[in-house]
Amino acid sequence: MAFKNNESGFSFGQFSFGQYPGLSQDSNKDVTEDKVEDPSMGASVTSKDGKEETKLFRTSKCTVSKGEKRENLLFGGLMSTTFQSPWRNITWSQQAKEALMDMVRSFKPSVKSVSEARVLLLGPVGAGKSSFISSVQSVFSGRVLNRAMVGSSTFTSFTKKLQSFNIRYSREAATSSSGLVLCDVMGIGDGDITGLTLHDVQCIIKGHVPDGHRFNPEEPIGSETAGFIKKPSLKEQIHCVVFVIDASKLNSYPKGVSRAFQQLRDLISTLGVHQVALLTHVDEVCKETAQDVTQVYKSQIVQQLMVKAGALLGMAMSYIVPVKNYSSQLDLDEHTDILLLKAVDHILQYAGLYFQDNAEQNKFNLGL
Secondary structure, three states, rough: OOOEEEEEEEEEEEEEEEOOOOOOOOOOOOEEEEEEEEEEHEEEEEOOOEEEEOOOEEEEEEEOOOOOOOEEEEEOOEEOOOOOOOOOOOOOOHHHHHHHHHHHOOOOOOOOOOOEEEEEEEOOOOHHHHHHHHHHHHHHHHOOOOOOOOOOOOOOOOOOOEEEEEEEEEEOOOEEEEEEEEEEEEOEEOOOOOOOOOOHHHHHHHHHOOOOEEOOOOOOOOOOOOOOOEEEEHHHHOOEEEEEEEHOOOOOOHHHHHHHHHHHHHHHHHHOEEOOOOOOHHOOHHHHHHOOOOHHHHHHHHHHHHHHHHHOOOOOOOHEEOOOOOOOOOOHHHHHHHHHHHHHHHHHHHHHHHHHHHHHHHHHOOOO
């Protein structure tokens, strides 16, 4: 597939993205068209039978396949549509939540010399990396926590140093550590000066960077860096990389961010590390999902934004999962927990593949 420009926006495969994400056009299917009027958007001019007609609302078109149940609602300027059936299946029950939590608690790397999977989160400033870490920890703590310090700026990275967070859980009145460590770093920018550099990322993944290191673009990491690990072992390296993309900002990311992602993807691939992605803030782009998170996999908007995120990253949609982080909430929600746990399950699957790859490589090197 490739990008194509058209008068209404850009297209990728069968999906078209114009002024409003979530609006699609597919010439290969029979479609129905509906007009949605939003009186809050002010006056606009439309043409009817060759005549100009002034209206006190904006008229938008959305096309969907015939036979699909849909709801037309405007939410933050976006057309909200839902499919009758989910495009991914997920079980929203307490039993499913407990099963997912048990999976995380019981996870152990298949390589005996490593006790924890170290997962690095990368993404633009404000994408939700720290919020995701805090949200996952909240699920296992039974209450909303902000363990990873979260900032509110969309321009300056609140996180300045490498921080590792072991996901802990309570069992029999004691706190235990899981086999998952989530690593938080400063946000990437659209150039080396504005955020984390390729050199920084390479050093982190290879295990050279000590926990707590504060990044400074004017002082590249090297052997003279305090705490620099000259010969890192497998347990000090990164075993999976997670790209974090803000669904509400997908249409406003500068071109430099896309270039940065492609450079990172190429670099990380050469290091043999598997990569997945999270699409955050899905509740801010879809009204149904905001009202009921179980609608996330029925949302046409979320589905199409995931396709667009895949185009941005050069990644198949099967590697990407949507999440809703805890931000303003004070209490946990079972369905939000399940969506977060499914994301963790997704991440651990690819971390597990990394260890399998290394175990097979070690056998090859030993001639077994």
